[in-house]
Amino acid sequence: MTGADIPIDELNDLVTAPIAESMNFLNEIAQEYPDAVSFAAGRPYEGYFDLDDVHRYLDVYRDHVRARFGGDERRVTSHLMQYGRTKGIINDLVARNLAVDEKISVDPEAIVVTVGCQEALYLTLRALRRTDRDAVLAVMPSYVGMAGAAHLADMPLVPVDGTAGALRPDRLVTAIEQARAAGLRPRAVYVMADFANPSGASLGLADRRDLLEVSAEHDVLLLEDNPYGLFHGDREQPPTLKALDTDRRVVYLGTFAKTCMPGTRVGYVVADQTVGAPDGTATLLADEIAKLKSMLTVNTPPLAQAVIGGRLLAHDGSLRAATARERRIYQANLAQLLAGLERRFPPGSEPAVTWNRPDGGFFLTLTVPFPAGDDQLRHSARAHDVLWMPMHHFHGDGRPRPTIRLSFSHLSPAQIELGLDRLAAFVAEQHRS
Amino acid sequence: MTGADIPIDELNDLVTAPIAESMNFLNEIAQEYPDAVSFAAGRPYEGYFDLDDVHRYLDVYRDHVRARFGGDERRVTSHLMQYGRTKGIINDLVARNLAVDEKISVDPEAIVVTVGCQEALYLTLRALRRTDRDAVLAVMPSYVGMAGAAHLADMPLVPVDGTAGALRPDRLVTAIEQARAAGLRPRAVYVMADFANPSGASLGLADRRDLLEVSAEHDVLLLEDNPYGLFHGDREQPPTLKALDTDRRVVYLGTFAKTCMPGTRVGYVVADQTVGAPDGTATLLADEIAKLKSMLTVNTPPLAQAVIGGRLLAHDGSLRAATARERRIYQANLAQLLAGLERRFPPGSEPAVTWNRPDGGFFLTLTVPFPAGDDQLRHSARAHDVLWMPMHHFHGDGRPRPTIRLSFSHLSPAQIELGLDRLAAFVAEQHRS
Numbered sequence: 115m116t117g118a119d120i121p122i123d124e125l126n127d128l129v130t131a132p133i134a135e136s137m138n139f140l141n142e143i144a145q146e147y148p149d150a151v152s153f154a155a156g157r158p159y160e161g162y163f164d165l166d167d168v169h170r171y172l173d174v175y176r177d178h179v180r181a182r183f184g185g186d187e188r189r190v191t192s193h194l195m196q197y198g199r200t201k202g203i204i205n206d207l208v209a210r211n212l213a214v215d216e217k218i219s220v221d222p223e224a225i226v227v228t229v230g231c232q233e234a235l236y237l238t239l240r241a242l243r244r245t246d247r248d249a250v251l252a253v254m255p256s257y258v259g260m261a262g263a264a265h266l267a268d269m270p271l272v273p274v275d276g277t278a279g280a281l282r283p284d285r286l287v288t289a290i291e292q293a294r295a296a297g298l299r300p301r302a303v304y305v306m307a308d309f310a311n312p313s314g315a316s317l318g319l320a321d322r323r324d325l326l327e328v329s330a331e332h333d334v335l336l337l338e339d340n341p342y343g344l345f346h347g348d349r350e351q352p353p354t355l356k357a358l359d360t361d362r363r364v365v366y367l368g369t370f371a372k373t374c375m376p377g378t379r380v381g382y383v384v385a386d387q388t389v390g391a392p393d394g395t396a397t398l399l400a401d402e403i404a405k406l407k408s409m410l411t412v413n414t415p416p417l418a419q420a421v422i423g424g425r426l427l428a429h430d431g432s433l434r435a436a437t438a439r440e441r442r443i444y445q446a447n448l449a450q451l452l453a454g455l456e457r458r459f460p461p462g463s464e465p466a467v468t469w470n471r472p473d474g475g476f477f478l479t480l481t482v483p484f485p486a487g488d489d490q491l492r493h494s495a496r497a498h499d500v501l502w503m504p505m506h507h508f509h510g511d512g513r514p515r516p517t518i519r520l521s522f523s524h525l526s527p528a529q530i531e532l533g534l535d536r537l538a539a540f541v542a543e544q545h546r547s
Numbered sequence: 548m549t550g551a552d553i554p555i556d557e558l559n560d561l562v563t564a565p566i567a568e569s570m571n572f573l574n575e576i577a578q579e580y581p582d583a584v585s586f587a588a589g590r591p592y593e594g595y596f597d598l599d600d601v602h603r604y605l606d607v608y609r610d611h612v613r614a615r616f617g618g619d620e621r622r623v624t625s626h627l628m629q630y631g632r633t634k635g636i637i638n639d640l641v642a643r644n645l646a647v648d649e650k651i652s653v654d655p656e657a658i659v660v661t662v663g664c665q666e667a668l669y670l671t672l673r674a675l676r677r678t679d680r681d682a683v684l685a686v687m688p689s690y691v692g693m694a695g696a697a698h699l700a701d702m703p704l705v706p707v708d709g710t711a712g713a714l715r716p717d718r719l720v721t722a723i724e725q726a727r728a729a730g731l732r733p734r735a736v737y738v739m740a741d742f743a744n745p746s747g748a749s750l751g752l753a754d755r756r757d758l759l760e761v762s763a764e765h766d767v768l769l770l771e772d773n774p775y776g777l778f779h780g781d782r783e784q785p786p787t788l789k790a791l792d793t794d795r796r797v798v799y800l801g802t803f804a805k806t807c808m809p810g811t812r813v814g815y816v817v818a819d820q821t822v823g824a825p826d827g828t829a830t831l832l833a834d835e836i837a838k839l840k841s842m843l844t845v846n847t848p849p850l851a852q853a854v855i856g857g858r859l860l861a862h863d864g865s866l867r868a869a870t871a872r873e874r875r876i877y878q879a880n881l882a883q884l885l886a887g888l889e890r891r892f893p894p895g896s897e898p899a900v901t902w903n904r905p906d907g908g909f910f911l912t913l914t915v916p917f918p919a920g921d922d923q924l925r926h927s928a929r930a931h932d933v934l935w936m937p938m939h940h941f942h943g944d945g946r947p948r949p950t951i952r953l954s955f956s957h958l959s960p961a962q963i964e965l966g967l968d969r970l971a972a973f974v975a976e977q978h979r980s
Contacts, residue, residue, distance in 0.1 A: 118823025119795050125822065125835055126674050134838040138633075145632070160621070163628045165609055168850060169602055176598055188593070195596045195810035199578070200571075229662050229844040236843055240699070241559050262842030266673070268701070362552050377628035379848040389558065390551025402558055405567040409695030410669055411662040411844070415812040415851045417601060 133261050136507040139488070147495045151533035153520040154501040156311060156476050158372045159443050160524060168375075171424025172417070175204075178427050198416040200404045202227025204423040208368070208382055210431040215344065218356050218366065224386035224400045226407060227414045231339065231369035231381035232259050235304075237403045237410065238337060238365055238383055239267040242301045246270075250337070251289055252304040253281040255508030255517075257311045257339065260304050270298060271510075278470055279313020279479060281305050283324035290332050302335040302365070308343035308351050309475020312508045312519035316472065319352040326355065329363040335387070339367040344434050345444045346474040362387045365399070370422045372476075373433040378418040444474065447522040447530060451478070454534040465545035469520075476523035479505070484544050487514025493540075500536035566694050569940040572921070580928045584966035586953040587934040589744060589909050591805045592876050593957060601808075604857025605850070608637075611860050631849040633837045635660025637856040641801070641815055643864040648777065651789050651799065657819035657833045659840060660847045664772065664802035664814035665692050668737075670836045670843065671770060671798055671816055672700040675734045679703075683770070684722055685737040686714040688941030688950075690744045690772065693737050703731060704943070711903055712746020712912060714738050716757035723765050735768040735798070741776035741784050742908020745941045745952040749905065752785040759788065762796040768820070772800040777867050778877045779907040795820045798832070803855045805909075806866040811851040877907065880955040880963060884911070887967040898978035902953075909956035912938070917977050920947025926973075933969035 128134055144155045176190060183189040193203065202208075205222035212218040228234040239250055250269050252260055253276035264271040274281060274289040281303070290300045305325065307317040317325070329336045338355045356366040366384040374380075385399035407413070429436035452471060459467040469480045480502075484490070487504050495501055505517035522530065561567055577588050609623060616622040626636065635641075638655035645651040661667040672683055683702050685693055686709035697704040707714060707722040714736070723733045738758065740750040750758070762769045771788045789799040799817040807813075818832035840846070862869035885904060892900040902913045913935075917923070920937050928934055938950035955963065 117821070118829050119820040120822050120832065122822050122824050122830075122835070124677055125832075126676055126839070128842075129674065129835040129838050133842070138838055138841060142633075157629055160625050160629055163624045165605065165624060165627055168605065168628070172598065172601065191596045191598060192593050194598055195601070195808045196590055196593055197804070197809040200575075229848070232845045233843065241562065243559050244557055259842070259845070266839065266842045371630075375628045376630040377849040378851075379844065379846065387552040388550070389553050389555050391555050396551050397555075399553065399558075402555070402562040405562050405571055406559070406699065408571060409561075409566070409692070409699045410666065411812065412665045412692070413812065415662070415848055416810040417854065418812075418848045418851055421850065 128265055131265060132512040133258070133265050133510055136258050136510070139507065143495075143501060147499070147501060150495050150499045150501050151525070151529050151536060152501040153522070153525075153533055153537070154503045155524065156521050157524040158376065159440050161443070162439060163375060168421055171421045171428060173424070174427050175420040175424035178423070194416055194420050196416070198413045198419070200408045200413050201225070201400065202382070202414055202419060203416055204419045204426070207423050207426045207431065211426055211433060212384070214431040215434045216354055216357055218354065218384070220384050220386055224398050225382050225384050226400050226403050227380065227382045227419055228407070229381070229411055229414050230371060230379045231341065231367050232263065233407070233411065234367050234381050234383035235260060235263040235337070235339070236267055237406050238367070238385065239263055239269050239302070240406055241399065241403050242335070243267055243269045245299075247297060247299045248301045249293055249298040250302050250304060251286065251293065251300055251334070253279065255279060255312050255505055256304060257306065258507055258510070260339070261510045272298065272300065274303075276313075279310055279315035280317055280321070281325070283321055283328050286325070286328055287332065290328075290334060300332070300334045302337050303329070304337045304339065305355065306339045307355055308340055309345065309472055309477070311342070312477055312479065312503065312505060314470055314472035314475055314478040316351060322352060322355055322358055326358060326363055330361060336364045337367060338364050341369050341372050342475040344373060344437055345441050345476070347445055349473065351474075356384065373437050374422055374425050378421050380414060380418050380422045444476065444523055446527070447525060448472070448474070450527055450530050451520065451522045451534070454530060455480070458534055458538040465541055467541060477519050477521050480518040480520050482516050482518060482541055482544070485514035485516055486518050490514070490544065498536045498540040500533050500540060502537065561698055564698060565945040566691070566698055566943055569691050569943070572940065576928075576934060580932070580934060583928050583932045583934050584958070584962050584969060585934040586955070586958075586966055586970070587936045588957065589954050590957040591809065592873050594876070595872060596808060600858075601854055604854045604861060606857070607860050608853040608857035611856070627849055627853050629849070631846045631852070633841045633846050634658070634833065635815070635847055635852060636849055637852045637859070640856050640859045640864065644859055644866060645817070647864040648867045649787055649790055651787065651817070653817050653819055657831050658815050658817050659833050659836050660813065660815045660852055661840070662814070662844055662847050663804060663812045664774065664800050665696065666840070666844065667800050667814050667816035668693060668696040668770070668772070669700055670839050671800070671818065672696055672702050672735070673839055674832070674836050675768070676700055676702045678732075680730060680732045681734045682726055682731040683735050683737060684719065684726065684733055684767070686712065688712060688745050688938055689737060690739065691940055691943070693772070694943045705731065705733065707736075709746075712743055712748035713750055713754070714758070716754055716761050719758070719761055720765065723767060733765070733767045735770050736762070737770045737772065738788065739772045740788055741773055742778065742905055742910070744775070745910055745912070745936065745938060747903055747905035747908055747911040749784060755785060755788055755791055759791060759796055763794060769797045770800060771797050774802050774805050775908040777806060777870055778874050778909070780878055782906065784907075789817065806870050807855055807858050811854050813847060813851050813855045877909065877956055879960070880958060881905070881907070883960055883963050884953065884955045884967070887963060888913070891967055891971040898974055900974060910952050910954050913951040913953050915949050915951060915974055915977070918947035918949055919951050923947070923977065931969045931973040933966050933973060935970065
């Protein structure tokens, strides 16, 4: 460390934690191998992205605000370009979207608009962390950003055994009881009920109802994260946990990154739980979360919110209708990926490769007959020009596993075929060696 | 607390800390009394705000990226609308701006573009917090967001006595020594050298050089926050601490909220300090800060960065030139406020009211002959239709003081006169009672 200004062990130990390396990896790998076919990145399809739409959405939102403010241009411009309200400026439009697309009925004041879902997750966990005994639970493997937010919020993350990536209510009860026995206080359970990242797994209606019961019985909140629910197949998904929630057991985390565009970084949290003060007054959990947000990012960029607001207005509140084109792309890609895997790894053949068959979303889980870690990925990138995501990043322990996350959301049919050829060559080579 | 879902004392204790109330207050008070004259909000002048400029800046930046990517439209759109690099996408333009306007020479890779300066502050403090002994120092009164970030980062804030709001190098040494004696480890000193919020005070060149010496001698970094430096009077300000920094002692925090518009929420941190790993490799502090950012907001909205990038390109990197009109407004407002105070509170008259005379910025400090707390402010709003900022919010202890922050940045000449009349009536009334 000679000559450096700061030895790294004088910085927060999070910067050297496996989770930090994982998240960097997830962010940067696509840039390291720009010409490889990438099954790694969980990016939305960008073939329909058009900056002209951004201009249009901004104007649609401006017209909307103009009407609301009775043509007072000074107020319109201030609303868009000055500091905004900490909780957000498009809360009414977000609430309408939830009503139209998800049959979730929620007071706009129970919503905090955030810088992506990531900030929503961090703020929610930070708000729920009272002491170092407060813990969050999640099925493993889980979205790596959740572990990152938990680390940053200084909250222990208790893993729950899953079945093929899906959170099982009975195992959740076991994990809650074990965590309590270990002196922890389980406050919340992170759950992606629809086409989970990374596994692709979804929960059936009975499991959803059971989870709500466990939540009530064991006094833990459910943090439902739902970035992929709209991207289903021919059948719609069962209702979200929040749509089934009659008792304010669910904090709902949303993002417009997949249904609109990542470039605005607009997400939100619905936190309609009441919070009681000793003097008998009550606020919403959203209000308490907003207090922390005012110390973190002050407010979510009003101009970015305006772009999303304009898109919501342009489609009468429904992103389900607005993303019909993308949904067809994702469905076609998924069908092609499944058929392509079938052709290249037929049942009973060697090497033995298996996979799950989600009905939608962005991801599936591939199981290969060797540990697939970062070294294997680097080799795959260098020698075979194909990227994929080692599943261990979603377990957070750095231990290579024989499982891989394949993303199919942002690829063309030709890229999927080319990528599968390369992936098959890589798997065959690893199997031989 | 009967009937509430969550008792407030089961949430993070920050939500009931005075700082949380302060920041909420600062954010919401303008909305509570929309028709009052407000000397309270530190908002930039919005008379020149124009949404058409936002459209134009977006297009200017698109053309710039188009040229860089050789006309590859897919890449251009992806750059603007997909997830971006954690560190940011306009780092080269920010570096050029610092070179042109501040003679600060910095590697674009040492910059992390953030969601306003607030996120930059939080991330920097969080990165520097290794153990619960690590502390940050700041002159009191200081920008309330700094205390908020320190709280959220779980870092003790050690107050340093100031002279009329200015950080004095000799008193800093005393505070560092006292903090060490109390078992703390001072890691950084927060300083606004130019037209500080809230006091309006600036540091002379000799004090700046002395602070750099103290920083080196006592091994604490200087966190220089500079939102107002460009808004000077006839004389330019002395060079920033970062411009004088030959030894990487200064972490520089910047924002485009005042020089461009708050509505994009784009800020940044320059952290060019080298960080050494045990294996002898080195990174930049910016890289370590970016790791934490990937767990917090993933990246700063590329579209918001594009708006700022376009404005920087449209003005050839110089915001000094681009904000000449605003600077004249701020200077005229300041002159009018000073003259108006002089007329209403002439020397030797009763009630005895005094104030400092900054050369620029957004704020000055008014001293009145009674404690001016939140109760007085509420009365002033209700009965006199004039808002101002009780200075205790910037001390963070909730103890009313006879000092007030007056902001003059976003008012018209007529509003200043009307506001001063009302303020004088309020002060006379308080003095009588």
